[in-house]
Amino acid sequence: MIDCTTHRRRFLKFLAGSPLLVLSGPAWFEELLEGADAQSDVPRSPRITAPNEAINVFDFETVAREALPPAHFGYMATGVDDDATLRANREGFSRFQIRPRRLVDVSHVDPSIQLLGSTWKSPIALAPAGSQRAFHPDGEMAAARAAGAKGQLMILSTGTTASVEDVLAAHGRPIWFQLYPTDTWRITQALVKRAEAAGCPVLVLTVDLPAGRNTETERRFARTDTRQCSSCHQPGLQGYVRRKPMFDRLDLTGVGFSSPRLTWDVVRRLKDTMKMKLVLKGLETREDAELSLRHGVDGIIVSNHGGRAEESGRGTIECLPEIVDAVQGRIPVLIDGGFRRGTDIFKALALGARAICIGRPYLWGLAAFGQAGVERVLEILNREFELMMRHAGVASVSKINRSFVLDNRRT
């Protein structure tokens, strides 16, 4: 008997061989076959119909792919160029192996962490992701309710489709606000003042996108979408902000969303303007970590935007050690990119990260089942992480250190 997956594969193989096909591209075709974030070694479950049926976070991706229009799924799934950095984020974890210790009492493990003055239930935070109403009608509100219910930090994107005030109320604890600084200081200042007045204690400045990006997979998926997208999406910043409440009542005449002129000067200006702590998101090198310290930055998120900025080919977990070495514990280092398993989280903490952020996994949960999906994604990752703590013989996060990982390129 031939199941429908086999049918689909045969059909796609036929398409790939067809001279009529104008859309084929290696990344696009591979992803249609395997799932955009697929790992070939993870068996795919049949489609789940409720959050509690999920065995691991990948189960939500399958549902999200089916639930979303192709253009929206493509926006979520895309990397840049050949999606090599997207894959490197996952593959990088295999470079590090865990060294568990035995005969330690782990009847009680405490995964809680302290981060810039707050205590959180575990080291898992929701990374900033724009336009969440493209994935579920409740968008950021559902993600915030889920993170609040589970006691996890959330970082809200500048491109949020719900206001910072509403999202703060939905979460119930001070969330962090992520800033795309635009090319106009007046707008930057207005965004910062609004986030501060709302009660955000930390501003996360994303610094990895001022050069623009080449999201080919997103464009290929969009071509397969037969809906009339221009009813929601119009070109330019004016089009982008139509459903983005952070830009309400701001005069955007002549304003560009990103600026290739962005330099360290913006760090100084932001620090002079606000009382919030400042975290830089998107650093990948020791040199930039050292400059961050020199400029009085309060924290770093090692990130390549989930493989959506430049095609460096380097996974973030591989960038982490040089940044931790440069920082020497003076400010907290967080990391995101490809975190899908509790063991990934354990490795990052062992290499010196204070916390990790997830992007796509909670967006899959959101697209699949709204708030309940995000909650279940967090439950699964927390459960896997706590299990790994027990296996490794650590009862609290502060006990996780470099002795628990082996870098197989060095040995």
Ligand SMILES: Cc1cc2nc3c(=O)[nH]c(=O)nc-3n(C[C@H](O)[C@H](O)[C@H](O)COP(=O)(O)O)c2cc1C
């Ligand atoms: C759909 C989507 C939208 C995103 N939007 C933003 C954003 O508005 N601001 C930002 O700093 N990063 C954004 N990111 C990057 C995430 O914050 C994070 O760096 C990345 O998703 C982590 O990788 P992961 O998806 O493999 O977990 C976005 C990522 C995705 C997938």
